[in-house]
Structure formats: C-alpha cells, structure tokens
Amino acid sequence: MTQPDTNPHDPSALLEPLPGHSSLGRLERILRRGEFAVTAELNPPDSANPHDVYERAAIFDGWVDGINAVDASGANAHMSSVGICALLTRMGYAPILQISCRDKNRIAIQGDVLGASAMGVQNILCLTGDGVQAGDQPGAKPVFDLDCMSLLETIRIMRDNSKFLSGRKLTSPPTVFLGAAINPFAPPHDFRPHRLAKKIAAGAQFVQSQYCYDVPMFRKYMQQVRDMGLDKECFIMCGVGPLASAKTAKWMRSNVPGVHIPDDVIKRLEGAADQKQEGKRLCIDIINEVKEIEGVSGIHVMAYRQEEFVAEIVHESGVLKGRRPWRKEPNPVDQLVAERLEEILEKPKHLLHEMAGAAGDSDTQE
Amino acid sequence: MADQPTTPTQASLNKKAVQKTSYKPSGVSATGRKARSFAIRLWSVRHARALEWFYAHFAEMFLRLHPLWKAIGYERAEGPIKFIEKHTKGFLFDCRMCGQCALSSTGMSCPMNCPKQLRNGPCGGVRANGHCEVEPDMPCVWVQAWSGAQKMNGRDNILAVQKPVDQSLRETSSWLRVTAAAAAEREAAISQGAAQ
Numbered sequence: 001m002t003q004p005d006t007n008p009h010d011p012s013a014l015l016e017p018l019p020g021h022s023s024l025g026r027l028e029r030i031l032r033r034g035e036f037a038v039t040a041e042l043n044p045p046d047s048a049n050p051h052d053v054y055e056r057a058a059i060f061d062g063w064v065d066g067i068n069a070v071d072a073s074g075a076n077a078h079m080s081s082v083g084i085c086a087l088l089t090r091m092g093y094a095p096i097l098q099i100s101c102r103d104k105n106r107i108a109i110q111g112d113v114l115g116a117s118a119m120g121v122q123n124i125l126c127l128t129g130d131g132v133q134a135g136d137q138p139g140a141k142p143v144f145d146l147d148c149m150s151l152l153e154t155i156r157i158m159r160d161n162s163k164f165l166s167g168r169k170l171t172s173p174p175t176v177f178l179g180a181a182i183n184p185f186a187p188p189h190d191f192r193p194h195r196l197a198k199k200i201a202a203g204a205q206f207v208q209s210q211y212c213y214d215v216p217m218f219r220k221y222m223q224q225v226r227d228m229g230l231d232k233e234c235f236i237m238c239g240v241g242p243l244a245s246a247k248t249a250k251w252m253r254s255n256v257p258g259v260h261i262p263d264d265v266i267k268r269l270e271g272a273a274d275q276k277q278e279g280k281r282l283c284i285d286i287i288n289e290v291k292e293i294e295g296v297s298g299i300h301v302m303a304y305r306q307e308e309f310v311a312e313i314v315h316e317s318g319v320l321k322g323r324r325p326w327r328k329e330p331n332p333v334d335q336l337v338a339e340r341l342e343e344i345l346e347k348p349k350h351l352l353h354e355m356a357g358a359a360g361d362s363d364t365q366e
Numbered sequence: 367m368a369d370q371p372t373t374p375t376q377a378s379l380n381k382k383a384v385q386k387t388s389y390k391p392s393g394v395s396a397t398g399r400k401a402r403s404f405a406i407r408l409w410s411v412r413h414a415r416a417l418e419w420f421y422a423h424f425a426e427m428f429l430r431l432h433p434l435w436k437a438i439g440y441e442r443a444e445g446p447i448k449f450i451e452k453h454t455k456g457f458l459f460d461c462r463m464c465g466q467c468a469l470s471s472t473g474m475s476c477p478m479n480c481p482k483q484l485r486n487g488p489c490g491g492v493r494a495n496g497h498c499e500v501e502p503d504m505p506c507v508w509v510q511a512w513s514g515a516q517k518m519n520g521r522d523n524i525l526a527v528q529k530p531v532d533q534s535l536r537e538t539s540s541w542l543r544v545t546a547a548a549a550a551e552r553e554a555a556i557s558q559g560a561a562q
Contacts, residue, residue, distance in 0.1 A: 132533070139532030167383040 020045040023177035025122025026094045027066040031235040037298030039066040046080035053087045063311045071100040075135025086360035090118040097121045100129025105145035117174030125179040127149040156203030184221035187259035193224040208233040208300040213261045231295030238290045241302040243279040278282030287317040390546040414474040414514035432549040448539040465535035471523035473514025480507045
C-alpha cells in the first residue's frame with residue numbers, strides 16, 4: 001500500500017488533497033487507486049439518541065470504505081441523513097450523504113450541501129427518492145423541486161464553479177465526491193445505460209446500483225456500459241444484500257419500488273433448511289460473480305436489519321483481498337483531547353472578563 | 367448626490383443573472399396562480415352568511431341522497447360530482463381542489479389560494495393595505511377570511527386548528543367525502559342506539 005487511507009497525524013481528520021481528486025475522502029482515494037471498494041448502508045434510527053447511530057456504525061468498523069446515511073428511505077421518516085452524517089464525521093467515519101429530492105427544495109438542498117461539507121462529509125449520493133405513497137405518511141406533500149440529474153448538476157456547479165444555482169458566489173466551495181444511483185433491473189433496459197451516461201455528464205463520479213439478484217441481467221447491462229465506455233468515466237458499485245427469507249424476498253419484490261428478484265432466487269431460498277443462512281450464502285455467491293465482471297469497482301452492501309452480517313459477507317467473499325479499511329483506533333489527537341479534558345476538569349481557568357467582573361463586584365461592595 | 371452611480375446590490379445582481387426568456391405570460395408565479403380579478407371571490411366573502419346557510423341545506427340534501435350515492439356507488443359518482451364541485455367552487459371561491467374543504471371554517475375564503483397555503487391564519491407578512499406579501503395585487507386570503515367569519519353564524523369555527531393537508535386527497539370531491547363520513551357516523555349512532 002503506497003498511499004495511506006488515513007491521515008497519519010490524525011486518523012479522524014480529513015486526508016491531504018491529492019491532484020485530480022475532487023474530495024478529501026477515503027472512498028474516492030480507494031476507488032481512484034483501483035482497489036475494490038466496499039460500502040454499506042446504515043439503518044437510520046427512529047430516535048434522538050446519538051449512541052444509536054454510533055452503535056449501528058460500529059458494526060461496520062474495519063470492513064467498509066464508506067457508510068451510506070440514507071435520507072428517509074422508502075419515504076418513511078427517520079433521523080435525517082445530515083444529522084447522521086454530523087454524528088459519523090464526529091467519530092471519523094467516512095459517510096456518504098444521501099440527498100433525495102422528495103422532501104427538500106433547491107434552497108434547502110444547497111444549504112444542506114454546504115452544511116454537510118463543512119462538517120467533513122466528502123461523498124454525496126444524489127437520488128430522486130421514492131414517492132410519498134411508498135412510506136408511512138402518504139398525505140405528505142411531494143416536493144421533487146429538482147430531480148437526481150439536476151441535483152447532480154447543482155452540486156457540481158457549487159463545487160467546480162463555486163457558485164449557487166442562482167449564480168451567487170460561494171466563498172469556499174464544498175469538496176465532495178459525487179455519486180448517483182442506477183437501476184439496471186428495471187425497464188426500459190435499452191435506455192438504462194444512456195441514463196447512466198446522462199448522470200455522468202451531469203456530474204456523477206461513482207454510482208451505486210439497486211439490489212442485484214439477477215446477475216445475467218447485470219452482466220448484460222455492464223456489457224452495454226462498457227461498449228459505451230462509461231466504466232472508464234465513472235466508478236460502478238454493485239448493490240447487494242442478503243435476503244432474510246423467501247417470504248421477505250416476495251414481499252420486497254411486490255412492495256419495494258424498483259427491486260427485481262427472479263423466481264429461481266426465491267426457489268433457492270424456499271428449498272433451503274436455514275433460509276437466513278442461505279440468503280447470506282446467496283449474497284456471497286452474487287458478490288463472487290459480480291466482482292469478476294469488468295468495470296465493477298466495488299460493492300454496496302445493503303443488509304437491512306441484518307447489518308451484523310456485513311462483516312461476514314465481506315470477509316467470506318474476500319473482496320477486500322486482505323486490505324483493512326479504516327477502523328477506530330487511538331491516535332495522537334486522542335491524547336491531546338484527553339489532556340485538554342483533564343485541564344478543563346481540574347484547573348478552572350481564570351478568564352480575563354471573569355476577573356474584571358469580580359473586580360467590579362468588589363468595587364461596589366466597598 | 368444624484369450623479370453618483372448606484373452601487374449594485376445582491377438583488378440587482380440576481381435580477382441581472384436571471385435567464386431571459388423570449389416570452390413569459392404576465393402574472394405567473396411560483397405557486398402557479400393566475401392573476402385575475404378577485405371580484406367574485408370577494409363577493410363570496412361578503413355573502414359568507416348566505417353561502418353558509420345555503421351550504422348547510424345543500425349538505426343536508428346531499429346526506430339525504432346518501433342511498434342514491436350508495437346505489438350508484440360513491441366511486442362512480444365521484445367523477446361527475448367532482449366536475450360540478452370543481453367548477454362551482456372554482457367560480458365562487460377560486461377553489462384549488464385540495465379535497466378537504468375548510469371554507470366553513472375560513473369565512474368562505476379559500477385558504478389554498480394563499481401562496482404559502484396557510485390554513486390556520488395569516489402570516490406575518492400581510493401588507494398595510496391588507497394585501498398579500500407574495501402577490502401584492504391579491505387581497506390577503508386571511509384578511510378576507512376574518513371579515514367573512516365575522517358575518518357567519520359559525521364565527522368561532524375559524525379558531526379551530528386545522529390538521530395538515532392530506533395531499534393524497536387532492537383533486538377529489540370534498541362534498542362526497544363529507545357526506546359519506548356523516549352517513550357513516552349516523553349509521554354508527556343508530557346501530558349503537560339499537561344495541562342499547
């Protein structure tokens with residue numbers, strides 16, 4: 001490993017900027033270096049407790065290069081993606097901020113991009129978002145002021161031209177690595193690679209795909225993508241995930257928008273004695289097939305409510321090839337913080353204005 | 367000093383940066399409202415008492431027709447009723463077909479005409495002349511609503527807090543929904559009475 005994934009002085013701080021890189025993040029560095037990247041999705045908590053986020057992120061420690069903070073997935077209200085990213089960057093994780101266009105207009109989104117970047121978020125995934133009818137609050141007003149394409153363009157303009165969409169100048173632009181989503185498994189299949197090309201033109205630098213359970217279909221898509229030369233312009237990460245049972249698979253197929261699960265997958269799960277184990281095995285098999293496809297730069301593991309399996313799946317499929325992504329470990333900065341804490345707790349500092357106040361008090365008493 | 371050039375402000379820079387289109391119809395806004403005369407809308411507010419009286423009898427008649435709606439099927443009646451509702455209420459109140467009519471609680475002034483779609487009272491931006499902050503030519507919907515409510519029997523209805531709009535009910539008939547709900551309530555009351 002010639003280039004470190006972490007800042008040697010402070011693993012939780014941002015990396016040194018590299019030429020040709022648009023962000024200071026680890027994910028971009030790993031992808032550009034040509035290594036097989038692994039990202040995972042964090043199940044957002046329905047609570048206001050930061051420890052819920054820390055606990056859920058700790059499962060991925062040392063196994064993933066980026067953690068997706070989802071933005072009200074499936075149009076259900078959860079902790080916001082900006083909030084999750086604020087907590088994760090505090091702990092030195094490399095979050096991928098998802099922004100969906102369903103709930104926020106361009107004013108809110110541009111503000112969030114600046115805020116997130118100020119907190120150290122280095123990766124943003126631009127999504128259109130599920131319709132409000134899919135979630136727990138179907139009476140909500142669907143915003144969809146921008147769509148994924150114009151969102152990509154907006155953030156690219158903010159980063160590269162240092163301007164808001166209106167043309168107003170930014171004093172310091174957000175340094176972010178821009179991502180988008182692809183779904184090769186939904187019709188119109190001929191149009192899908194062209195849509196990817198459009199996303200790349202709009203600013204996508206990496207893409208994460210929808211759950212892949214149909215490898216032949218994905219292979220065909222990748223063939224078209226390679227023919228168009230798109231795999232050279234953008235890093236393609238294949239979305240995978242374990243299915244808990246045949247029943248969940250059937251439920252997902254009919255209720256989650258955009259998920260395609262072929263019948264033989266369900267048959268394989270039904271035939272198994274332990275469906276959960278078989279679901280994990282199936283996921284590893286798919287990863288092993290997908291990682292050999294030319295043009296695939298990584299996988300995105302979406303193990304909804306089975307996050308504890310992510311480590312096993314990544315380990316058993318061997319996609320990291322012995323590489324160890326960043327993990328929480330003591331660093332020189334921790335020592336500084338500890339020293340400062342001691343100072344704060346033990347020796348209350350006399351501040352100038354406090355002393356002036358005390359002097360003023362004694363004056364009046366006399 | 368008159369001969370000094372004015373310094374560019376952010377607003378003037380923004381205005382300059384806006385893309386010029388070859389044609390833009392007058393009176394369009396982000397909320398998609400047509401600029402037009404508000405005479406009929408204001409007439410409705412002035413006659414809020416009469417309209418309240420009329421609606422009370424109209425709703426009663428609709429409820430009496432419940433067996434008919436049931437025979438036709440509420441879903442089948444929806445199309446033609448919605449058409450009539452949309453056009454009458456559109457004419458009288460500039461109805462936006464939110465599908466959950468609050469006119470009786472808002473002094474016969476449709477709150478969905480507010481550019482912010484406020485359903486619980488005026489915002490803080492109402493101009494001194496009682497016109498809208500966003501659309502200076504339009505009289506504030508809520509200034510009208512307050513004056514309309516003072517004329518009505520149910521003048522305290524305006525004080526009730528309205529629930530958030532269920533956006534999935536847009537473009538549906540409010541009349542039929544209210545009738546169906548009232549009929550269901552009546553039936554429940556009858557069956558409860560029979561059980562006791």
